[in-house]
Amino acid sequence: DQQVKQNSPSLSVQEGRISILNCDYTNSMFDYFLWYKKYPAEGPTFLISISSIKDKNEDGRFTVFLNKSAKHLSLHIVPSQPGDSAVYFCAASDGNQFYFGTGTSLTVIP
Amino acid sequence: DAGITQSPRHKVTETGTPVTLRCHQTENHRYMYWYRQDPGHGLRLIHYSYGVKDTDKGEVSDGYSVSRSKTEDFLLTLESATSSQTSVYFCAISDSNRGYQPQHFGDGTRLSIL
Numbered sequence: 429d430q431q432v433k434q435n436s437p438s439l440s441v442q443e444g445r446i447s448i449l450n451c452d453y454t455n456s457m458f459d460y461f462l463w464y465k466k467y468p469a470e471g472p473t474f475l476i477s478i479s480s481i482k483d484k485n486e487d488g489r490f491t492v493f494l495n496k497s498a499k500h501l502s503l504h505i506v507p508s509q510p511g512d513s514a515v516y517f518c519a520a521s522d523g524n525q526f527y528f529g530t531g532t533s534l535t536v537i538p
Numbered sequence: 539d540a541g542i543t544q545s546p547r548h549k550v551t552e553t554g555t556p557v558t559l560r561c562h563q564t565e566n567h568r569y570m571y572w573y574r575q576d577p578g579h580g581l582r583l584i585h586y587s588y589g590v591k592d593t594d595k596g597e598v599s600d601g602y603s604v605s606r607s608k609t610e611d612f613l614l615t616l617e618s619a620t621s622s623q624t625s626v627y628f629c630a631i632s633d634s635n636r637g638y639q640p641q642h643f644g645d646g647t648r649l650s651i652l
Contacts, residue, residue: 434580460637471542471628471643472581479638517580521637525596528573528581 431455432520434529442537447505449532451518454499458520458527463492463503466515466531475516476503508536541565544629544644552652557616559647561629563609569632570612571641572596572604574625581628587612588635619651 433452441447451461459480464472478485478492478501485492491504505512515531541564551557561570571586573596583596585604593604601623603615616623626648630641 430580432580458637462637462640464640464643469645471630471645474640474642477637477640519581521635523636525583525586525635526571526637526641527583530578530580 429454430530431458432518432527432529434516434518434532436532437530438533438535440535440537441508443510444507447503447508447512447534447536449503449505449516449518449534451501451503451529452499453501453520453527455520455522455527456496456499457522459523460521461492461494461501462519462521462526463490464517464519464528465512466517472517505534508534510536510538512536542629542631542642542644544627544647546647547645548648550650550652551619553620554618557619557649557651559614559627559629559649561612561614561631561644563612563631565631565642566609567631567633567642568609569635569641570606571630571632572602572612572614573628573630574598574623575628575646576625584614584627586635621651623649624651625649 462477463475466472572584573581587593587606629644632641
């Protein structure tokens with residue numbers, strides 16, 4: 429069973445607007461959550477993370493929100509830029525392994 | 539960028555043949571991982587290593603073996619390749635398996651088994 433789920437395979441957003449990517453998880457023992465960005469023919473690159481003891485972490489245009497009671501996290505990108513067009517994976521760690529979602533393909537329309 | 543090199547980058551082979559993929563790092567990181575990426579499944583862990591000669595299985599380890607004889611090299615072997623192992627394979631490295639230390643990925647190996 430998939431412990432980390434990204435239910436939206438794709439998302440299109442106008443340049444300058446906010447992009448919101450969502451992720452749900454099932455394991456309450458996860459202690460860290462991460463977002464990775466992947467361009468075609470390249471490996472995923474780390475974007476931002478959040479500890480389970482926090483509910484928000486911000487890094488420039490990227491903010492991750494964690495709702496532990498709902499077992500839900502989201503990545504906000506403001507403002508969205510065409511260079512943000514990529515596949516975004518959320519991941520979770522239980523201190524032993526990392527578990528990845530299926531990815532959301534973001535297209536930012538100029 | 540983290541120094542991770544995967545080889546080969548592309549490979550086409552036939553069912554039943556052995557295949558070895560190599561991951562080489564120059565970062566001296568303790569942990570190394572092999573993932574496969576398939577549509578609808580995201581990234582799934584095959585095997586990982588927490589030191590020289592120390593390895594453990596991931597969630598999709600059947601049909602795969604690994605070896606790590608040096609800190610810098612982690613090999614993934616398909617003893618007898620099957621068409622279900624057609625995939626994109628990624629190697630990753632990390633200083634820790636804890637979540638606060640993100641993994642750094644190589645650029646992948648696209649493997650096609652006919």
